[in-house]
Amino acid sequence: MGPKKQNRPQGDNQPPQQPQHQQRGPPPGLQQPRQPQQPRQPQQPQQPQQPQQPQQPQQPRQPQQPQQLQRGPPSGLQQPRQPQQPQQPQQPQQPQQQQRGPPGFQQQPQHQGQQQRPPGFPQPSQPKQPGGSWGKQPPQNQQQQQPQQQPQGQSQGQQQRPSGFPQPQQPKQPGGSWGKQQPQQQQQQQTTTTTTTSSSPAPEIPKVSRKDLVRDDDIQDVAITPAKPRSIQSQPISVITNFFPVVVRENRSVFLYRIDYDPPQVARDRRFKLMREFLATNSSAKYDGDSLLFSAQRITINSQHVDGVQILIKLAKELNHKDKSITQFFNILTKSFMRLMKFSLIGRNYYTPVGKRDIPKHFLEVWKGFSTSVIPTEAGTMLLCDSTTKVVRSQTVLERIKYLNNNPNRCAAEIVNSIVLTRYNNKTYRISGITWQGQNSKVTDIMEGKTTFLAYYQKNYSIRITDMSQPLLKSEVKMRGVKQTIYLIPELTFLTGLNDEMRKDFHIMKDLAEESNVEPYKRIETLSNFVNGFNSNPAISEELKTWGLSYQQALKVDGCVLQAPKNIQINNSTALKNVRWVFIVEQNEFQRGECQKNLDLFIRESQLLPPIVHFPVLPKSIRDIKSNSYTDIMEKEVNKGTTFFLIIIPQNNAEVYKGIKMKSLIQYKVLTQCIFSRTFDKGRPVSIKLKQQVVAKLGLAPWGLGQDIYKGVPKKTMVIGIDVGHNSDMRGHSVVGFVATIDDKFQKFFSRAYAQNRPGKEIIDTLEDATKEAMKSYFNHNNCLPELVIVYRDGVGDGMLDLVNKTEIAAMKKGFAETPSSWGTKPKLVYTIVKKNTNARFFTNDNQKANPPPGTLIDSKITHQNWYDFFLVSQVAFKGSINPTHYHVLLDEHQMAADLFQFFTFQMCHLYFNFEKSVRVPASCQFAHKMAFLIGRTVGRNVAPELSDKLFFL
Structure with missing residues (x-):
C-alpha cells in the first residue's frame, strides 16, 4: 500500500447501548402551534458602587458558545444563563392561544436563565455588573486543598457546573501565579513574554454561529497525510467493504432549483403537500422539504399558485456527477427508494415490521432494517449500506405503567428519558416526563380549538382511545426552531430498546444476540441482495433510468495487517506487599468452602497480603439491604489506613453499588472492587481478570509493551x-x-x-x-x-x-x-x-468472507479525498461482524x-x-x-x- 494522494487540499462490563434517535415532530395533519412571543430580555440591575474600593479592570469577555448547540433541558431544568445578546427588533405580538396535543400542546418557552437547576446543584450566578468587583481566587495551594470552592464571581457567560465538578478557572496570569487580575494591556504584554517558548501563540477561541457551520465533508484547514515513505512492516490483505459505487452517466445533469413560498410556509408537512401538487406532472423531481428541488429536466415556469400559495422557482445550478452537492441529491433519492420499498424511518435508519422476529416471552419484537448514506470518497461517490435491527416492545407504555402499579416513582425511573415509538406514524420521541391525572392534562382535554385528543386520533388515524384515566407522556420537540412540549398517549406508544433489568437477564440477551449478531458471510450477502433489489424493483428501476444512475457490486480494497505487540508482564509483588486491604462478605457466604478457596486463589494471583475479613449484618431480603451495611465497616477501616476494599455485593441491587461507590470515591477517598457472589464463584478465570483490575486500580500496570511502541x-x-x-x-x-x-x-x-x-x-x-x-x-x-x-x-x-x-x-x-x-x-x-x-464493515476477500484479523488497516479508496483519515480493525469479534474504527487527524x-x-x-x-x-x-x-x-x-x-x-x- 502506498501513501495517500498528496495533491489534497488542506467496574463491570457495561451493557451495550441503544442507538440514539432524533426527536420527531408532530404527526402529519395536525396544525402547527403558533409562534410564541419571545420574552423581552430583562435589564440587569446595577450594583451600587463602593467608593472605598478601587475599581477592578474589566475581565476579558469569554468566547460565546455557538447558538446551535444550546439544547434546552427537560421541563423544570435550568438552562445556563447566556451572555446578553444584542437587542433584536421587537416582534409583533401574537395572540396567546393554549394548545394541547400529541403534538400541538405547547408550553410557553421560558426565558433562558430563569429556570432552576436540578435539586442539589448550585444555581447560576448573576453576570458581573458594570462597576462591580470580581471575587478573588485563593492561592494555588489553597485551591488544591479546597478543589470544590467556587469563585465569588464569574465572567459574563460562565455558568456554575453541578456540584462536585471543577468550575471554570480564571486564566493563569504571567509570572506563574494563578488567580491575580492584571490590567488588560499589561496582561497581554506579559503573556507575550512568558510564552516565547511555545510552539504556537495562545489563540482566542473563535465565536461560531449556526450559519458558519459547514458539513463534515466540506471541512477545511485540517491535516493532510504526510508525504513520507512507509517504514512499518506489515502483511497485505484484500477486503470486501459495504461501500457500493454509484455510477452516473457523464452526459446526464441534475438541475438544482431554489424554492420560495409567498406567503412563507413554516410547517414542513404543508410544504410537502404544496410541492406534491406542484410536481403532479413532474414526478421524477425530488424535494428536500425545505428550499431545494432537484429535477432531471429543466422546469420552464418561474412560479405557480397552489392552494392560495405562490411557489417561486429559480434555477440555482446545473449539477454534474463531480459536484459536491450531488451527494445531497443522492441521499434524497435513496430515501425515496426506501419509502417505495415500504420501509419506515425510525430515528436515522429505515425499518420494516415485515419479517420481524417476535420474542413473546419477553414482550419484545426485533425489526430488521438498513442504514444508508451516500458519501464522497477517494474512489468516487459511494452508497454506504449496513443492516441493523431495532428492539421494540410489544407491550404499550400503558400496559407497562399498569405493570408498575401506577407508581409514579417507578414509572418515572423506567419511562422518563426513554425512546418511544408511535406506530400510527412510525416516529420516535424521547420522553421528558409523565403528567398524571389531576395535573391539568388528561386524554379528554381539548388540544386546540374544539378538537380533543379523542377526536384527533379518531379523525386522523381511525384510532379509538379506550382508557380515559391514563396519564400523558411529555416530550420536548423543536417546532419552528422553538423547543415546545407535546403530549403523547401511553395507550398508543411503545417503548424501544432495553432497560437495565432486561440487560441483566441472560436469556433475553442471548435471544437478542441471535438476531443482532449476524455472521459476516450472511451480512455481506444480505447487503448485496438489498442493493441489487433496487434494480429488480420496477418503480426504482424506472427512476434509476430517469436519473442515469446504477449501483455496482461491493467495493474491494487492498490494505495491510499491522503486527501486534507482545504484552510484557510486570511483577508488582513488592509494591503490593504494602497494601492494607479488607474483604467484606456475608458470613454464611464466606463459610462456604468455595468462597474461601476463591479468595486464596485471588491472593496468589495478585500477590497481595491476606486481607482483613469483615462480615456485615444483612437483612434476609435482598431488597432490604442498604449500602450503609458496608460503608459503616469501611469508615472504621479507613481510619486505620485501609486503602482498598474487595466487597461481595448482592445481585440486582443497584442502590448498594451506588452507595458504596459514592462514599468511597468522594468521602473516604479509597478504592473499591465490587463483585457478585455468583461471579466470584467462577474460580481462576475470574481471579485472573480481577487481579488485573485491582492492580490497575492501585496505580500499577499489569503489563507493558516493548520498545517498538516508540517508533516515530x-x-x-x-x-x-x-x-x-x-x-x-x-x-x-x-x-x-x-x-x-x-x-x-x-x-x-x-x-x-x-x-x-x-x-x-x-x-x-x-x-x-x-x-x-x-x-x-x-x-x-x-x-x-x-x-x-x-x-x-x-x-x-x-x-x-x-x-x-x-x-x-x-x-x-x-x-x-x-x-x-x-x-x-x-x-x-x-x-x-x-x-x-x-x-x-470489512470482510475477507475469499470464499469464507470472514472478519479480517486485528491490525487490519485501510487508508485508501474508501477514505475521504480531502482528509488525513484511516480505518483500523484493532479488536477480535467473537460473534457477529466486526466494526472497524475510523480515525480522522484534524x-x-x-x-x-x-x-x-x-x-x-x-x-x-x-x-x-x-x-x-x-x-x-x-x-x-x-x-x-x-x-x-x-x-x-x-x-x-x-x-x-x-x-x-x-x-x-x-
Whole structure:
C-alpha cells in the first residue's frame, strides 16, 4: 500500500447501548402551534458602587458558545444563563392561544436563565455588573486543598457546573501565579513574554454561529497525510467493504432549483403537500422539504399558485456527477427508494415490521432494517449500506405503567428519558416526563380549538382511545426552531430498546444476540441482495433510468495487517506487599468452602497480603439491604489506613453499588472492587481478570509493551483520551471523561471528569482547564512538559467536526500557552477524532468472507479525498461482524509518517488493563469512556482529587 494522494487540499462490563434517535415532530395533519412571543430580555440591575474600593479592570469577555448547540433541558431544568445578546427588533405580538396535543400542546418557552437547576446543584450566578468587583481566587495551594470552592464571581457567560465538578478557572496570569487580575494591556504584554517558548501563540477561541457551520465533508484547514515513505512492516490483505459505487452517466445533469413560498410556509408537512401538487406532472423531481428541488429536466415556469400559495422557482445550478452537492441529491433519492420499498424511518435508519422476529416471552419484537448514506470518497461517490435491527416492545407504555402499579416513582425511573415509538406514524420521541391525572392534562382535554385528543386520533388515524384515566407522556420537540412540549398517549406508544433489568437477564440477551449478531458471510450477502433489489424493483428501476444512475457490486480494497505487540508482564509483588486491604462478605457466604478457596486463589494471583475479613449484618431480603451495611465497616477501616476494599455485593441491587461507590470515591477517598457472589464463584478465570483490575486500580500496570511502541514518537509523549457520555442520570447533563498518560511508558495516568453546562452538549467547554491540569500533573511527575501530545477524541457527533476544529483545538493550545514558561517548551499537538460507531464493515476477500484479523488497516479508496483519515480493525469479534474504527487527524504538528502514527495507534489499543486483548480504541480513550459512564450513571459528581492518579473507574 502506498501513501495517500498528496495533491489534497488542506467496574463491570457495561451493557451495550441503544442507538440514539432524533426527536420527531408532530404527526402529519395536525396544525402547527403558533409562534410564541419571545420574552423581552430583562435589564440587569446595577450594583451600587463602593467608593472605598478601587475599581477592578474589566475581565476579558469569554468566547460565546455557538447558538446551535444550546439544547434546552427537560421541563423544570435550568438552562445556563447566556451572555446578553444584542437587542433584536421587537416582534409583533401574537395572540396567546393554549394548545394541547400529541403534538400541538405547547408550553410557553421560558426565558433562558430563569429556570432552576436540578435539586442539589448550585444555581447560576448573576453576570458581573458594570462597576462591580470580581471575587478573588485563593492561592494555588489553597485551591488544591479546597478543589470544590467556587469563585465569588464569574465572567459574563460562565455558568456554575453541578456540584462536585471543577468550575471554570480564571486564566493563569504571567509570572506563574494563578488567580491575580492584571490590567488588560499589561496582561497581554506579559503573556507575550512568558510564552516565547511555545510552539504556537495562545489563540482566542473563535465565536461560531449556526450559519458558519459547514458539513463534515466540506471541512477545511485540517491535516493532510504526510508525504513520507512507509517504514512499518506489515502483511497485505484484500477486503470486501459495504461501500457500493454509484455510477452516473457523464452526459446526464441534475438541475438544482431554489424554492420560495409567498406567503412563507413554516410547517414542513404543508410544504410537502404544496410541492406534491406542484410536481403532479413532474414526478421524477425530488424535494428536500425545505428550499431545494432537484429535477432531471429543466422546469420552464418561474412560479405557480397552489392552494392560495405562490411557489417561486429559480434555477440555482446545473449539477454534474463531480459536484459536491450531488451527494445531497443522492441521499434524497435513496430515501425515496426506501419509502417505495415500504420501509419506515425510525430515528436515522429505515425499518420494516415485515419479517420481524417476535420474542413473546419477553414482550419484545426485533425489526430488521438498513442504514444508508451516500458519501464522497477517494474512489468516487459511494452508497454506504449496513443492516441493523431495532428492539421494540410489544407491550404499550400503558400496559407497562399498569405493570408498575401506577407508581409514579417507578414509572418515572423506567419511562422518563426513554425512546418511544408511535406506530400510527412510525416516529420516535424521547420522553421528558409523565403528567398524571389531576395535573391539568388528561386524554379528554381539548388540544386546540374544539378538537380533543379523542377526536384527533379518531379523525386522523381511525384510532379509538379506550382508557380515559391514563396519564400523558411529555416530550420536548423543536417546532419552528422553538423547543415546545407535546403530549403523547401511553395507550398508543411503545417503548424501544432495553432497560437495565432486561440487560441483566441472560436469556433475553442471548435471544437478542441471535438476531443482532449476524455472521459476516450472511451480512455481506444480505447487503448485496438489498442493493441489487433496487434494480429488480420496477418503480426504482424506472427512476434509476430517469436519473442515469446504477449501483455496482461491493467495493474491494487492498490494505495491510499491522503486527501486534507482545504484552510484557510486570511483577508488582513488592509494591503490593504494602497494601492494607479488607474483604467484606456475608458470613454464611464466606463459610462456604468455595468462597474461601476463591479468595486464596485471588491472593496468589495478585500477590497481595491476606486481607482483613469483615462480615456485615444483612437483612434476609435482598431488597432490604442498604449500602450503609458496608460503608459503616469501611469508615472504621479507613481510619486505620485501609486503602482498598474487595466487597461481595448482592445481585440486582443497584442502590448498594451506588452507595458504596459514592462514599468511597468522594468521602473516604479509597478504592473499591465490587463483585457478585455468583461471579466470584467462577474460580481462576475470574481471579485472573480481577487481579488485573485491582492492580490497575492501585496505580500499577499489569503489563507493558516493548520498545517498538516508540517508533516515530518521542519518549516524552502524552496520550490523552476524551469521551463525552450522554447516558447520564444527572438530569440530562453530559459528562466529559478526560484521561492523560503522565509517564514515558503510558502506564500512569491523570484522570478528571467535567460536567457540561447544557444537556446533550457535544463540544467541550472545559478543555482549556483540563489541559492545564494535565500539564501540571505531567510536570509534577517528570519535572518537564511533554514534547508531543496526542489526543484521541471520541464522542463527536455528525456535523460537529468543523466546530471541534475551530474551538477545542484552540482551547488546548491556549492551555499549553498558559502553562508557566519555567516548565519548558510547550508541546506539539496531534488531534485525532475517533469514531467507533461507524457503519463501515470489512470482510475477507475469499470464499469464507470472514472478519479480517486485528491490525487490519485501510487508508485508501474508501477514505475521504480531502482528509488525513484511516480505518483500523484493532479488536477480535467473537460473534457477529466486526466494526472497524475510523480515525480522522484534524491537526498534525509533529508530522510523523502516516504509517508510524497508524502503528502507534494500534499499539495503544493493547494497554487497556481491564481486558488482556486489544480493544476498539486506544486505551486512554476507553478509560475516558469508562470514567464518564461511571460518573454520569452512578456517582453524579467528580471524585476526590487524591484519586486522580488511579484508574478508580475500572
